[in-house]
Amino acid sequence: xxxxxxxxxxxxxxxxxxxxxxxxxxxxxxxxxxxxxxxxxxxxxxxxxxxxxxxxxxxxxxxxxxxxxxxxxxxxxxxxxxxxxxxxxxxxxxxxxxxxxxxxxxxxxxxxxxxxxxxxxxxxxxxxxxxxxxxxxxxxxxxxxxxxxxxxxxxxxxxxxxxxxxxxx
Numbered sequence: 333x334x335x336x337x338x339x340x341x342x343x344x345x346x347x348x349x350x351x352x353x354x355x356x357x358x359x360x361x362x363x364x365x366x367x368x369x370x371x372x373x374x375x376x377x378x379x380x381x382x383x384x385x386x387x388x389x390x391x392x393x394x395x396x397x398x399x400x401x402x403x404x405x406x407x408x409x410x411x412x413x414x415x416x417x418x419x420x421x422x423x424x425x426x427x428x429x430x431x432x433x434x435x436x437x438x439x440x441x442x443x444x445x446x447x448x449x450x451x452x453x454x455x456x457x458x459x460x461x462x463x464x465x466x467x468x469x470x471x472x473x474x475x476x477x478x479x480x481x482x483x484x485x486x487x488x489x490x491x492x493x494x495x496x497x498x499x500x501x
Contacts, residue, residue, distance in 0.1 A: 333372070339391050340391040343391050344357070345357060346447055348378075356381065359381065360374070363380070381499050382496055382499065385496050387435050388428055388435070388437070391439045392424065392440045394417055397440070397442050397443070402414050403415050418451065420438060435452050447487070450479075454478070462481045462482055464479055465479070
């Protein structure tokens, strides 16, 4: 199993554990095996089975971001859109055909954060108590925001809110 697949597997397994439904991994593996021929945990299968999860998730294993000059705080505050994870997010967002009015989120590893970080299109209706960076862009009438925050803390917050239920399909 390559690093990309391992990262996606561990991300979905972590979410299921936090939601208190670790046994759903078997169902998701069966979904993936039926769709793709392999039994890996995928974000796509998770998002289909958990339509009330507030993000349509993807993962991207990006190695050594801590050594990437475009990902330092100084660079992010100066030219956020040049960071490798922002380009990965944009590529992912372009491939998501329909996300049921959920915010799109891309999870990626980052040294110092056990469960990585998530870059997502922010939600206005709830704000977990996490440290986050919010990047706003666009014209005043078409303003958009991207939020960068620790993924583990965000999932813990979502799990405590009790807003996620699995689909019976």
